[in-house]
Amino acid sequence: MEVSSELLFFFSALGAFNGILMGLYFLFYAKPRHKSNYFLGALLLTLSIRIGKSVFFYFNDDLAGIYIHIGLIACALIGPALYFYLKSVIVPEAPYPQEWKYHLGVLVPVLLLVSYFFPWQEYRPLWQYYILDIIYMEWLGYLVAAGFLMAKVYRQFRQRPDKLNSVEIWLISVFLGTVIIFIVYQSCAYTSYITGAVSFTFIFYLLVLLIIFNKKKDVILFKLPAKYGDKKIEAKEVSILTKQLAAVMHEEKLYKNPSLKLPDVAQKLNILPHRLSQLMNENLGKSFSLFINEYRVNEAKQQLLTNDNFTLEAIGYECGFNSKSSFYATFKKLAGTTPAKYKSQKAS
Numbered sequence: 542m543e544v545s546s547e548l549l550f551f552f553s554a555l556g557a558f559n560g561i562l563m564g565l566y567f568l569f570y571a572k573p574r575h576k577s578n579y580f581l582g583a584l585l586l587t588l589s590i591r592i593g594k595s596v597f598f599y600f601n602d603d604l605a606g607i608y609i610h611i612g613l614i615a616c617a618l619i620g621p622a623l624y625f626y627l628k629s630v631i632v633p634e635a636p637y638p639q640e641w642k643y644h645l646g647v648l649v650p651v652l653l654l655v656s657y658f659f660p661w662q663e664y665r666p667l668w669q670y671y672i673l674d675i676i677y678m679e680w681l682g683y684l685v686a687a688g689f690l691m692a693k694v695y696r697q698f699r700q701r702p703d704k705l706n707s708v709e710i711w712l713i714s715v716f717l718g719t720v721i722i723f724i725v726y727q728s729c730a731y732t733s734y735i736t737g738a739v740s741f742t743f744i745f746y747l748l749v750l751l752i753i754f755n756k757k758k759d760v761i762l763f764k765l766p767a768k769y770g771d772k773k774i775e776a777k778e779v780s781i782l783t784k785q786l787a788a789v790m791h792e793e794k795l796y797k798n799p800s801l802k803l804p805d806v807a808q809k810l811n812i813l814p815h816r817l818s819q820l821m822n823e824n825l826g827k828s829f830s831l832f833i834n835e836y837r838v839n840e841a842k843q844q845l846l847t848n849d850n851f852t853l854e855a856i857g858y859e860c861g862f863n864s865k866s867s868f869y870a871t872f873k874k875l876a877g878t879t880p881a882k883y884k885s886q887k888a889s
Contacts, residue, residue: 554596560589580626580641584715587622588722590615606662613661613668614652617676620683621645623719627690627712632804632814648679677727684720691716693813708815774816779824785810786820796836799863803829837861838875841868845884853880 567582594612625641661668694709774782789809795801806829807817821829840860844851851859857868857880872880 554593557589557593557596560585560592564589575629577626577629580622580629584619584622584626584719587615587618588719591619592722606660606665610656610661613673613676614656617648617652617679619719620680620687621648623716624683624687624690627687627716630708630712630815631690631694677723680723684723687716693811709813774820774824779820782810782812782817782820783825786817790836794840796833796840797859797861799858799861801833801861833861834871835875838872841872841880842876842883845880846887853884856880 564582564584564586567578567585569582571578571582591612594608594615597608621641621644625644655672659667659672691712694712786806789806790796793809795806795809798805803817803821804814807814810817818829821827821832825832827835837860841856844856844859845853848856854865854868857865857872860868862868862871869879872878872883876883878886
């Protein structure tokens with residue numbers, strides 16, 4: 542191997558090797574033990590395995606089929622790892638703890654069955670002309686889904702780039718880096734097969750530099766999004782968002798939806814969910830559930846005094862509570878009395 546080839550091999554393999562180490566770190570050692578760290582570790586690991594396969598295959602045409610097979614299987618898991626990493630950060634309070642299990646519960650068995658019945662070594666043409674195309678289409682599908690997930694981050698980036706916090710900058714970098722690697726692999730027929738590995742190494746170390754030179758570098762990876770990065774919401778923006786929030790709650794009565802979640806309200810305000818969560822916790826001093834339940838209880842008070850046709854239980858459901866017990870418990874906690882006593886006291 543010539544000196545230039547040795548340097549190319551070293552540089553391209555270096556990113557894959559360090560990516561594997563970083564992936565294992567986030568999977569098994571990173572604190573806190575949060576799903577976002579697991580998904581980030583999975584993303585780094587699958588990308589690194591795919592890149593590593595490319596490096597060794599480029600410099601050794603006789604690479605054993607099992608290594609090529611493993612690299613292609615890892616490629617099929619890059620998209621899901623990216624999508625659920627972004628979702629675990631952008632929508633930390635979304636009710637999706639089982640969603641990733643449904644995706645992987647279908648994808649992983651399919652990959653295992655394909656691997657068992659159609660190993661690369663024996664069915665190379667099938668992989669080259671069909672299965673590999675399906676894998677890249679699946680990767681593209683998750684990239685598109687991740688793009689929709691990132692839409693609000695990009696909107697903030699265009700409108701006020703100086704106010705993006707380090708979490709949002711990091712997410713944009715990770716997403717665009719993965720998109721670039723996908724594009725490079727799709728265009729390697731016109732360039733060189735090793736380009737993907739070199740691109741990954743370059744992007745990997747750019748991300749490392751982003752961490753190192755960030756003033757609060759632990760914010761990006763090692764703290765949960767609930768800490769809201771290193772940016773406070775300015776007083777003027779707090780006032781605007783608070784008024785918009787009150788308006789949308791009064792006009793659309795979102796609280797009457799028993800399945801209402803924080804991301805639903807954030808979408809109405811056209812802001813990121815973690816931004817609304819920050820507004821609730823840091824500026825309004827209450828959780829999202831308490832905020833919504835206050836509206837529900839106030840609505841119930843009005844209904845109790847003006848609506849004699851509904852039972853107490855029906856009023857609870859009408860105001861957004863999903864059960865009789867939750868209505869009674871929440872009403873008593875916030876109003877200091879039961880719905881029945883409140884109605885009789887006001888009536889007398």
